[in-house]
Amino acid sequence: MNDLRKDPITGRWVIIATDRLLRPHDFQKTKIIEETSPDRCPLCPGHEAMTPPEIWRWENPDHSWSVRVIPNKFPVLRIEGDLLRRGEGMFDHISGIGAHELIVDSPVHSLTLEDYDAEQIFRILSAYKIRLDDLKKDARLRYGLVFKNFGMEAGASLRHPHSQLIALPIIPKNVKEELSSCRDYYELKERCLFCDIISDEMEHNKRIILESERHIALAPYASRFPFEICILPKKHEACFTRIGEKELKDLASLMDNILEALDRSLSSPPFNYMLHSRPFRVSERHPETTLDLDYHWHIEIIPRLTKIAGFEWGTGFYINPTPPEEAAKALREAID
Numbered sequence: 072m073n074d075l076r077k078d079p080i081t082g083r084w085v086i087i088a089t090d091r092l093l094r095p096h097d098f099q100k101t102k103i104i105e106e107t108s109p110d111r112c113p114l115c116p117g118h119e120a121m122t123p124p125e126i127w128r129w130e131n132p133d134h135s136w137s138v139r140v141i142p143n144k145f146p147v148l149r150i151e152g153d154l155l156r157r158g159e160g161m162f163d164h165i166s167g168i169g170a171h172e173l174i175v176d177s178p179v180h181s182l183t184l185e186d187y188d189a190e191q192i193f194r195i196l197s198a199y200k201i202r203l204d205d206l207k208k209d210a211r212l213r214y215g216l217v218f219k220n221f222g223m224e225a226g227a228s229l230r231h232p233h234s235q236l237i238a239l240p241i242i243p244k245n246v247k248e249e250l251s252s253c254r255d256y257y258e259l260k261e262r263c264l265f266c267d268i269i270s271d272e273m274e275h276n277k278r279i280i281l282e283s284e285r286h287i288a289l290a291p292y293a294s295r296f297p298f299e300i301c302i303l304p305k306k307h308e309a310c311f312t313r314i315g316e317k318e319l320k321d322l323a324s325l326m327d328n329i330l331e332a333l334d335r336s337l338s339s340p341p342f343n344y345m346l347h348s349r350p351f352r353v354s355e356r357h358p359e360t361t362l363d364l365d366y367h368w369h370i371e372i373i374p375r376l377t378k379i380a381g382f383e384w385g386t387g388f389y390i391n392p393t394p395p396e397e398a399a400k401a402l403r404e405a406i407d
């Protein structure tokens with residue numbers, strides 16, 4: 072079983088994937104990106120038996136599917152087993168309990184960024200909501216992260232378009248940092264930090280990429296990467312899974328426009344997106360929390376246009392050669 076180990080210096084948790092165990096010679100091979108053809112692709116329709124048993128599907132009236140959720144065949148964390156927290160000398164260790172699911176975005180193997188449409192994005196977002204809600208019931212799990220790696224350079228190992236969901240027995244460091252900023256801000260002002268950012272951005276209108284009735288897409292003020300995008304609900308809400316059908320449709324259509332703008336202005340770049348929603352539960356040490364009032368769910372989209380190098384690794388600083396104001400303008404112009 073894989074290990075979760077805590078770095079005592081930074082407090083960061085690392086998954087030591089003994090299941091994948093790569094030795095020196097595994098890294099010496101020239102990496103060849105394998106272009107799986109649809110007839111051998113485990114995610115293509117007709118090959119359902121090649122994957123572990125299905126968890127959920129968006130079924131069409133003719134019994135075909137539009138979206139499928141399956142367990143990852145090579146999970147980084149496994150759902151079976153007991154959650155054991157223990158010390159190992161001075162170090163902290165948790166058994167690799169969690170969930171690792173794969174959301175097949177579409178039956179179409181070679182779906183391009185342009186091919187995503189609002190209806191299909193709505194089905195994909197519905198799958199996120201249903202699966203997060205279900206995994207939340209597992210008392211061992213504290214956080215569920217939905218993310219997408221689009222394109223090999225963004226870390227996708229399968230060509231067939233898909234998203235992933237990893238549920239963890241801990242709250243990851245990046246989320247913890249957001250939670251504590253939000254809590255500090257709320258303690259001081261009794262307002263949500265993200266809500267204040269939204270109203271400030273709306274007032275000055277320098278970094279807004281697109282607004283729909285219920286959602287807004289921004290280039291964040293201190294964007295780490297060129298063309299970084301943040302999508303948020305305009306009305307305060309900490310938990311993504313409380314989203315209703317109308318809001319979900321609104322979000323799907325906004326995301327459709329944003330993906331199209333990325334495709335047009337940067338000719339289908341590799342990218343990652345991450346859905347940051349409130350944790351399933353916080354630790355027993357902090358039962359009292361204003362989490363639902365101070366946190367605000369959002370989706371971060373990061374086109375992979377620059378590489379992280381020594382300075383970034385050494386400092387946690389980022390050098391972004393595209394001012395977010397310019398990025399917002401270019402993306403705005405790429406939208407019909």
Ligand SMILES: [Zn+2]
Pocket residue numbers: 109112113114115179180181231
């Ligand atoms: Zn396929």
Ligand SMILES: [Zn+2]
Pocket residue numbers: 263264265266267306307308365366367
């Ligand atoms: Zn808010």
Ligand SMILES: [Zn+2]
Pocket residue numbers: 249347369371
């Ligand atoms: Zn975030």
